[in-house]
Amino acid sequence: MVNKNRVPKMIILTAPLLIVLVIFLSILYGAKSFDPMTVWNAIFHYHADNQDHAIIQSSRVPRALGALLVGAYLAISGALMQGMTRNYLASPSIMGVTDGSVFVITLCMVFIPSLSSYQMIFASMIGSALGAIIVFGFGSLIRNGLSPIRLAIIGTVIGTFLSSLSAAIASYFQVSQNVSFWYNARLHQIDPSMLKLAIPFGVIGIILALYVSKSITILSLGEDISITLGQRTKYIKIISMLAVIFLTGTAVALVGKIGFVGLIIPHMTRFLVGIDYKWVIPCAGIVGGLFLAICDILSRFINYPFETPIGVLTAIIGVPFFLYLIRSKGGKNVV
Amino acid sequence: MSILRVENAEARYEGNVIFENLCLDVIKGKITTIIGPNGCGKSTLLKTMGRILKPKFGKVYLQDQDINTLPTQEIAKRLTLLPQNPIAPGELGVEELISYGRYPHRKNISNLTTEDKEKIEWALEITHTLPYRDRPLGSLSGGQRQKVWLAMALAQDTTVLLLDEPTTYLDLAHQLDVLQIVENLNHHHQCTVVMVLHDINHAARFSHEIVGMRDGKIMATGSPHELITADTLKQIFHIDARIMVDPSNGSPVCFGYESALAEEEFVLHKEKENVAT
Ligand SMILES: Nc1ncnc2c1ncn2[C@@H]1O[C@H](COP(=O)(O)OP(=O)(O)OP(=O)(O)O)[C@@H](O)[C@H]1O
Ligand SMILES: [Mg+2]
Numbered sequence: 001m002v003n004k005n006r007v008p009k010m011i012i013l014t015a016p017l018l019i020v021l022v023i024f025l026s027i028l029y030g031a032k033s034f035d036p037m038t039v040w041n042a043i044f045h046y047h048a049d050n051q052d053h054a055i056i057q058s059s060r061v062p063r064a065l066g067a068l069l070v071g072a073y074l075a076i077s078g079a080l081m082q083g084m085t086r087n088y089l090a091s092p093s094i095m096g097v098t099d100g101s102v103f104v105i106t107l108c109m110v111f112i113p114s115l116s117s118y119q120m121i122f123a124s125m126i127g128s129a130l131g132a133i134i135v136f137g138f139g140s141l142i143r144n145g146l147s148p149i150r151l152a153i154i155g156t157v158i159g160t161f162l163s164s165l166s167a168a169i170a171s172y173f174q175v176s177q178n179v180s181f182w183y184n185a186r187l188h189q190i191d192p193s194m195l196k197l198a199i200p201f202g203v204i205g206i207i208l209a210l211y212v213s214k215s216i217t218i219l220s221l222g223e224d225i226s227i228t229l230g231q232r233t234k235y236i237k238i239i240s241m242l243a244v245i246f247l248t249g250t251a252v253a254l255v256g257k258i259g260f261v262g263l264i265i266p267h268m269t270r271f272l273v274g275i276d277y278k279w280v281i282p283c284a285g286i287v288g289g290l291f292l293a294i295c296d297i298l299s300r301f302i303n304y305p306f307e308t309p310i311g312v313l314t315a316i317i318g319v320p321f322f323l324y325l326i327r328s329k330g331g332k333n334v335v
Numbered sequence: 336m337s338i339l340r341v342e343n344a345e346a347r348y349e350g351n352v353i354f355e356n357l358c359l360d361v362i363k364g365k366i367t368t369i370i371g372p373n374g375c376g377k378s379t380l381l382k383t384m385g386r387i388l389k390p391k392f393g394k395v396y397l398q399d400q401d402i403n404t405l406p407t408q409e410i411a412k413r414l415t416l417l418p419q420n421p422i423a424p425g426e427l428g429v430e431e432l433i434s435y436g437r438y439p440h441r442k443n444i445s446n447l448t449t450e451d452k453e454k455i456e457w458a459l460e461i462t463h464t465l466p467y468r469d470r471p472l473g474s475l476s477g478g479q480r481q482k483v484w485l486a487m488a489l490a491q492d493t494t495v496l497l498l499d500e501p502t503t504y505l506d507l508a509h510q511l512d513v514l515q516i517v518e519n520l521n522h523h524h525q526c527t528v529v530m531v532l533h534d535i536n537h538a539a540r541f542s543h544e545i546v547g548m549r550d551g552k553i554m555a556t557g558s559p560h561e562l563i564t565a566d567t568l569k570q571i572f573h574i575d576a577r578i579m580v581d582p583s584n585g586s587p588v589c590f591g592y593e594s595a596l597a598e599e600e601f602v603l604h605k606e607k608e609n610v611a612t
Contacts, residue, residue: 229491
């Protein structure tokens with residue numbers, strides 16, 4: 001057992017170093033690259049009239065942090081959903097959670113414009129809950145609807161429906177311009193005031209996730225076994241769902257929809273650290289954050305000097321992985 | 336004295352009534368076996384007794400306490416249930432899975448205590464699963480897996496065990512092995528066991544009490560001698576069974592049977608003819 005926990009402990013111990021490194025790289029390189037000294041000064045000896053300093057402080061730093069946070073939030077959400085439902089295709093973007101967020105955000109932009117960042121996060125969280133409720137509601141109505149592939153189909157159909165509806169509403173009320181931000185996540189337009197809020201909201205979500213992490217392992221043995229072992233399964237599921245709503249809602253409010261992170265990172269993490277969610281949850285957060293931050297750096301160079309939307313990158317990596325999952329795990333309903 | 340009591344329970348799946356007004360007393364310190372045709376509600380009854388399904392009406396009592404008001408962790412220290420088809424992640428290690436059996440006894444600290452470790456070791460040993468302790472569950476055969484699940488239930492260290500077909504997937508020798516483990520637990524640890532079996536000869540040999548079910552109704556309960564008779568087996572399974580007594584241990588044995596349906600149809604046919612004339 002001592003030996004087995006080496007990988008997760010290593011990930012957690014090296015995380016701070018890797019995170020700092022990735023933040024640093026993310027600040028250094030882009031359409032305009034800086035030398036390390038400028039970055040150092042911009043952070044520790046900030047001059048408001050220095051243009052480079054301004055770019056670094058108002059754009060690069062929020063972007064680096066945003067990518068890390070969003071990656072972590074989505075990966076943890078995905079890990080929670082997969083463990084809780086024992087569905088290897090569960091993730092915020094496939095189960096309609098992110099589409100729900102965008103839908104409610106669109107409604108808000110039309111009917112209650114000039115929402116504060118704070119209210120926006122709330123709207124997004126309500127949307128996450130709504131998306132999840134509709135998808136799981138349909139899933140439980142249809143016979144066998146909670147099986148991995150059916151739930152994925154239901155989630156995709158409802159997700160597409162919600163996002164088409166949002167697009168229709170947006171174009172009818174002529175707010176498409178504003179709403180498109182949430183469809184094609186653009187990390188370079190992160191609103192610093194939103195970022196400041198995303199941290200406490202995300203922290204609540206992460207604390208909830210860590211609190212249930214061990215129970216998720218028990219739940220992943222199946223509902224019957226979980227009850228037999230004396231677990232309050234409903235309570236655990238509610239807390240997990242709350243964590244997902246906090247994390248996904250915040251992530252969408254911050255940068256919009258990003259697909260596949262929540263699906264593939266939990267799988268990669270389990271591959272690395274095993275299936276004990278006590279380790280999977282924190283490690284998924286670390287791996288997800290680093291993954292998205294690195295994707296974000298790469299996205300600046302694929303079509304230099306133009307930015308490639310981050311969603312394109314995550315999809316290029318994610319789609320083959322998704323197909324691989326269906327092929328290799330399709331027969332078994334085991335995470 | 337009854338340790339587990341089902342009182343006028345009704346169980347449903349999405350509006351489908353599986354049984355209603357069902358009553359059952361499980362006698363403390365005895366082995367009770369439920370027999371009955373596929374789909375008659377045996378697993379449903381076991382799940383109701385194990386609080387996995389909440390009865391729509393009626394109550395289940397564990398030592399005279401309502402099972403739906405007792406804290407679930409309290410119940411988990413006294414009662415375990417081995418489902419018919421448990422599925423766990425294939426990557427899970429055998430020993431790790433068995434160690435989750437200790438979950439209800441956990442204190443606030445997350446590490447296993449010496450007592451936990453002893454129980455896990457004991458469960459591995461008694462179920463003869465020691466050779467695979469370090470292997471992932473997914474790499475085991477169906478029968479080996481079945482024993483690992485049993486080991487997990489045993490590690491839970493409860494006085495009441497509900498076992499749903501603990502001998503499926505097992506060959507003749509291993510079936511006997513598992514049933515002797517159960518007998519042994521009952522004998523030396525005063526465990527109360529309720530299990531579902533399809534082999535009536537095993538039921539006859541290893542139970543104190545047999546419950547015969549059909550279509551969600553308990554048709555008969557009694558000792559093996561009272562229950563394993565041509566008449567009751569016909570009622571429960573619609574078979575014509577030939578029964579004799581095993582001279583080596585005195586328990587009834589069904590050594591052959593025919594379907595009673597052909598005869599039934601004949602009777603029905605006759606009745607119709609009678610009505611016609
Ligand atoms: N989860 C479920 N949802 C809906 N119906 C179910 C469910 N589980 C069982 N049933 C139905 O309830 C009835 C009783 O099932 P149960 O599993 O209790 O039978 P059983 O006696 O254990 O059968 P077997 O010997 O095949 O295990 C069956 O008709 C079955 O189709
Ligand atoms: Mg059954």
